Amino acid sequence: MWRQRKIMKKVCCGIVILLLALAGAAAHAVDPQKSDDVIAKVGDQTITLSQIDTIINSSSFVGMDIPQVGTPERERARLVTLDKMISANLLYLDAKKAKMDNEPGFQAEADRFAKGILAGLYRSKALVGEIEVSEAEVQDFIKKNFKDDVEITDDLKLAAEAMIRKDRHKVRTSDMRQRLRTGTTVTVKQEKLAPEDDAGRKDDQVIATIGRQPVTWGEAKDVLTTADAAKTLAERLDLLDHFLDEQLMTQKAMQLGLNKDEVFLERMAEFKKARLVNMRRGQLIAGLEPDQQTLQAFYEANKQRIIHPESREIQMVVLKTEKEAKKVLARIKAGKLTIHEAAAQYSIDPNVKKTLGVIGWVAKGTGFPALDKLAFSAEKDVIAGPVHTEAGWHLVMVHDIRDALYVNFQESNTQELTKRMYFHDKLNNYVSNLRLESFPVEVYGEVLKEKTGVKQPEAAPTAPNAEKG
Known part of the structure; x- marks a missing residue:
């Protein structure tokens, strides 16, 4: 039988989901002596089991399977995620050390993000606000909108309450601009906004005012001139x-002190940490660009990792003796028996009742040598064999074939994959050196074992968002 290689799916598709969970430690420092949820510390950054489980549970949003709690797969997923979180925190601290958070570009991005968050908080908390619905209002709604003999259940009450909230939300949002601008004079200089004049318009040109505050073309042009922005x-x-409206909501949010709101602080921490890690990673990659000779040498040295071998979709019948295998082979070739029927009636494979001999896709070089040689020399849809292994005598049919990939370095897709793996290895080495030389990493082995049932990982961290293919 083929030895199925079980390759665990990546816990995270990329660094975005990973860093959403890292923000908690940035927003609220956790004392490892006071929290039994902390399982690791990277410099002054803490990693908790709750953060790790949040990442794993979030994997469903990108189409990944979520390992069940208490299973070996779950514990392996936790270790992989811990490793990635350690790596991300190391890059974050490295970015801070390089003072990337002081760069004007980062500050501008953070400012734009903060304004968006503040505007959203003001909209939800001040303009829309909490929509309260009383029991009497629910009863009255049911009386007016449902038949007299309807059974008033908890589910019906919840549905009625939801409909009332929806209607009130529409009312509150319909006049939101009017309520927002009450008491504030907003003027727009239409003559300064003709699209055909964009090329000659200066960034300091005032195009509107909110009260006494001017709004310049430089502040608004990114919104007004994007590829899908308005043309007229x-x-x-x-x-x-x-x-x-967004600018005015931001101002009023500041006046209400929403810049100190817990939600705002947490979201800003999320953004800053994610952005700094991505900036540092991009900066490092830019400095690692290999020339063609270096890239080809890397390909030649790592062919086993890069090349995807030919794979075939296999169905198989396993017999006890060569004589029996030849008899079944003859009947299949004569059209007296299909391979499905042969598997169901004669195969000694213990799983045959469930599979009818369908093995699925197997890669070249992953099975018993004799069986591998037969399967990868057989013609498609033609029964082949028999061949002997310790499991018995095998008859094989190939239903489909996938050619090997990335076998020619001159092809662009091969070079793209090779470069991704080259960057991954270089980043991995860089992050490992950060762990050894720049920032202390502590994994609380006893806590980890108690919480997860697994031992402290020994492997060095890998660079975030590094993947093959």
Whole structure:
């Protein structure tokens, strides 16, 4: 039988999901002496089991299977995720050490992100607010909208309450701009906004005012000139109105102190940490660009990792003796028996009742040598064999074939994959050196064992978001 290689799916598709969970440690420092949830510390950053489980549970959003709690797969997933979190934290600390958080570009991005969060908080908390619905209002709604003999269940009450909330939300949002701008004079200089004049318009040109505060072209142009932005003046004015609303909501959010709100602080921590890690990673990659000779040498040295071998979709019948195998082979060739029937009636494979001999896709070089040689020399849809292994005498049929990939270095897709793996290895080495030389990493082995049932990982961390293919 083929030895099925069980390759665990990656816990995270990329660094984005990983860093959402890392933000908690940035927003609220955790004292490892006071929290029994902390399982690792990287410099001054803590990693908790709760963060790890959040990442694993979030994997469903990108189509990944979630390992069940208490299974070996879950514990392996936790270790893989811990390793990735350690790596991400190391890059974050490295970015901070390089003072990348002081760069004007980062500060501008953080400022834009903060304004968006503050505007959203003001919209939800001040303009829409909590929509309260009383029991009497629910009863009255049911009386007016349902038949007299309807059974008033908890589910019906919840449905009625949801409909009331939905209607009230529409009312509150319909006049939101009017309520937002009450007491504030907002003016727009339409003559300064013609799309055909964009090329000559200076960033300091005032295009609107909110109260006494000017709004310049430089502040709004990213919103008004994107590829899918409005092309006519009327459409542009509508976009600008939305932009001015966001600016006004940001101002009022600051006045209410929402910049100290826990939600705001946590989301800002998420953004800053994710952005700094990505910036540092991008900076490192930019400095690692290999020339063609270096890349080809890396390919030649790592062919086993890069090349995807030919694979075939296999169905098989396993017999006790060569004589029996030849008899079944003759009947299949004569059309007296299909391979499905042969598997069901004669195969000694213990799983045959479930599989009818269908093995599925197997890669070249992963099975018994004799069986591998037969399967990868057989013609498609033609019964082949018999061949002997310790499991018995095998008849094999190939139903489909996938050619080997990345076997020619001159092909662009091969070079792209090779470069990704080259960057991965270089980043992995860099992160490992950070762990050894720059930032202390502590994994609380006893806590880890108690919480997960597994021993402390010994492997060095790998670079985040590194993957093959």
